[in-house]
Amino acid sequence: MFDIKADTILIKGNLEGLIPSDTKILCQTFIACTEFPLRITVYIRDANLVPVDDVSILIKISELLQSEMLFSDNSVNPYTMLKISADHTIKKVPIDIDKYDNCEEVEI
Numbered sequence: 001m002f003d004i005k006a007d008t009i010l011i012k013g014n015l016e017g018l019i020p021s022d023t024k025i026l027c028q029t030f031i032a033c034t035e036f037p038l039r040i041t042v043y044i045r046d047a048n049l050v051p052v053d054d055v056s057i058l059i060k061i062s063e064l065l066q067s068e069m070l071f072s073d074n075s076v077n078p079y080t081m082l083k084i085s086a087d088h089t090i091k092k093v094p095i096d097i098d099k100y101d102n103c104e105e106v107e108i
Contacts, residue, residue, distance in 0.1 A: 001060050002049050024049060036070050059088055 008024040
């Protein structure tokens with residue numbers, strides 16, 4: 001998908017410590033008590049790798065993980081996101097934050 005060597009991708013639970021200078025893609029992961037429990041934040045550290053069409057990359061990641069996924073709709077409304085379904089359809093979905101009152105991990 002990015003056509004880079006696997007050793008230039010770093011996946012970490014937290015970003016403490018040194019990050020090798022040759023890291024091109026940095027992924028931060030953590031588990032949340034939500035409907036979509038795995039959260040991955042991707043930092044692209046090489047300007048040449050920034051996709052023109054990030055949605056097609058997200059569809060491909062969803063395909064590889066065989067999973068639905070939520071991602072930012074880039075709106076000012078923190079209570080909506082976009083959802084990629086298994087059939088690759090994308091639709092705006094509301095986030096019911098009250099549902100996750102007891103989840104410290106949920107941030108808006």
